[in-house]
Amino acid sequence: MSSPYICNWGILATGGIAGTFARDLLLDPASRDVADVQHRIVAVASSSSAARAQAFVDDDLALRDAPQKPSAYGTYAEMLKNDDVHIVYVATPHSLHYENVLQCLEAGKHVCCEVRVCKPMTINAKQTAHLIALAKEKNLFLMEALWIRFFPLMAELRKQLHEQRVIGDIVRVESYNGMAFAFDAQHRLWNPELGGGSLLDLGIYSLTWQMVTLFEDPRNERTPPKVHATIIKQPQTGVDESTTMLLEFAKSHTHGVCSSNAVVRTHHAYSCVIQGTKGDISVAFPPFRPESFSVALRNDDALKTLGARKTYDFPIPGHGMFWEADAAARCLRDGKLQPELHPNANAQLTMEIMDEARKQGGFAYPDKLEWVREDAPQQ
Ligand SMILES: NC(=O)C1=CN([C@@H]2O[C@H](COP(=O)(O)OP(=O)(O)OC[C@H]3O[C@@H](n4cnc5c(N)ncnc54)[C@H](OP(=O)(O)O)[C@@H]3O)[C@@H](O)[C@H]2O)C=CC1
Numbered sequence: 274m275s276s277p278y279i280c281n282w283g284i285l286a287t288g289g290i291a292g293t294f295a296r297d298l299l300l301d302p303a304s305r306d307v308a309d310v311q312h313r314i315v316a317v318a319s320s321s322s323a324a325r326a327q328a329f330v331d332d333d334l335a336l337r338d339a340p341q342k343p344s345a346y347g348t349y350a351e352m353l354k355n356d357d358v359h360i361v362y363v364a365t366p367h368s369l370h371y372e373n374v375l376q377c378l379e380a381g382k383h384v385c386c387e388v389r390v391c392k393p394m395t396i397n398a399k400q401t402a403h404l405i406a407l408a409k410e411k412n413l414f415l416m417e418a419l420w421i422r423f424f425p426l427m428a429e430l431r432k433q434l435h436e437q438r439v440i441g442d443i444v445r446v447e448s449y450n451g452m453a454f455a456f457d458a459q460h461r462l463w464n465p466e467l468g469g470g471s472l473l474d475l476g477i478y479s480l481t482w483q484m485v486t487l488f489e490d491p492r493n494e495r496t497p498p499k500v501h502a503t504i505i506k507q508p509q510t511g512v513d514e515s516t517t518m519l520l521e522f523a524k525s526h527t528h529g530v531c532s533s534n535a536v537v538r539t540h541h542a543y544s545c546v547i548q549g550t551k552g553d554i555s556v557a558f559p560p561f562r563p564e565s566f567s568v569a570l571r572n573d574d575a576l577k578t579l580g581a582r583k584t585y586d587f588p589i590p591g592h593g594m595f596w597e598a599d600a601a602a603r604c605l606r607d608g609k610l611q612p613e614l615h616p617n618a619n620a621q622l623t624m625e626i627m628d629e630a631r632k633q634g635g636f637a638y639p640d641k642l643e644w645v646r647e648d649a650p651q652q
């Protein structure tokens with residue numbers, strides 16, 4: 274057997290998700306039956322201080338006595354000069370993704386650093402288009418780190434829906450992601466300056482379920498849906514507390530109902546319900562980390578009632594962010610610039626749908642967040 278490809282990561286920022294992702298990188302890939310790739314964290318950077326980066330390595334990742342300790346940097350720019358870094362995990366709030374990824378791509382010119390970004394790609398579609406164009410121009414790998422796209426559950430769901438067509442033609446899809454975030458005007462979820470609001474943070478998941486089920490329905494031939502959206506704003510900071518979109522997929526004659534809410538949590542029944550002519554598929558809670566889905570086919574009595582529900586379980590051996598990391602590593606190994614399972618066109622369309630929802634709901638971020646550099650492609 275050939276030796277595994279070893280992917281060297283640099284972690285940019287040391288907040289909550291950076292720790293979760295990095296700890297997943299440190300798990301033995303054999304625990305998820307993966308043998309062809311391995312991960313190594315070679316560097317960590319914090320914009321706060323080198324001491325913070327060091328504490329992240331020593332304490333958050335418990336690597337104080339590790340034989341090969343990651344280097345700790347007090348600025349992102351310094352880490353990007355490290356030639357050992359193959360790929361960067363950008364873990365800042367999404368208000369900063371655009372400038373941080375630009376920074377990584379620009380550094381790639383000198384250090385051949387590869388880049389990966391945290392979801393959602395950016396604040397708006399123009400910024401995403403610029404990053405995709407720049408990565409292409411520089412021959413660098415770029416992917417939206419939408420971890421659930423890489424879950425084995427997702428592959429099985431796609432197979433049952435689109436190849437085996439177990440529930441026949443899809444007729445209607447309902448997806449919801451809600452979390453009860455206590456109001457704190459400074460928190461990234463509520464703060465407009467940090468790209469706050471439910472749509473970008475939570476709606477990315479409800480929209481993903483629509484994309485996987487309806488946009489990827491072969492009958493729709495990857496035609497973007499018509500969007501009808503409504504937004505309720507948080508009275509103090511003005512970010513969207515709740516966004517509901519009705520997505521109209523004309524070719525397949527289907528409607529998707531998609532919503533996000535930062536005040537009330539998703540009901541514990543299901544994250545997404547897909548109704549077809551022959552039965553239903555229900556994806557379990559929570560929408561951002563489901564471990565099962567179930568299928569109920571209609572009985573033969575004129576297809577009126579549903580039969581017994583069969584559940585398909587996909588337990589996650591860790592947090593579950595390693596599957597996207599494995600996909601990124603395989604792309605680097607094989608010289609691919611984006612993952613087949615989640616091409617950058619998906620991220621672009623997602624941002625366009627979100628832009629349209631915000632436009633219809635009358636919600637814009639401060640100009641300093643919606644900016645694009647003067648060399649961004651004209652749209
Ligand atoms: N996939 C998932 O399950 C999840 C994804 N996320 C996504 O991850 C991203 C980060 O979220 P999370 O880790 O929870 O956020 P945190 O606030 O915990 O961490 C963000 C980090 O970004 C860095 N940063 C740099 N500049 C700023 C700034 N001006 N304000 C705040 N932070 C700054 C800081 O690290 P430093 O000081 O070291 O530079 C900070 O610790 C978001 O896009 C979010 O949507 C969040 C939770 C779950």
Ligand SMILES: O=C1OC[C@@H](O)[C@H](O)[C@H]1O
Pocket residue numbers: 452474475561
């Ligand atoms: O990705 C996410 O998943 C769960 C939430 O905690 C978080 O805010 C969101 O960004």
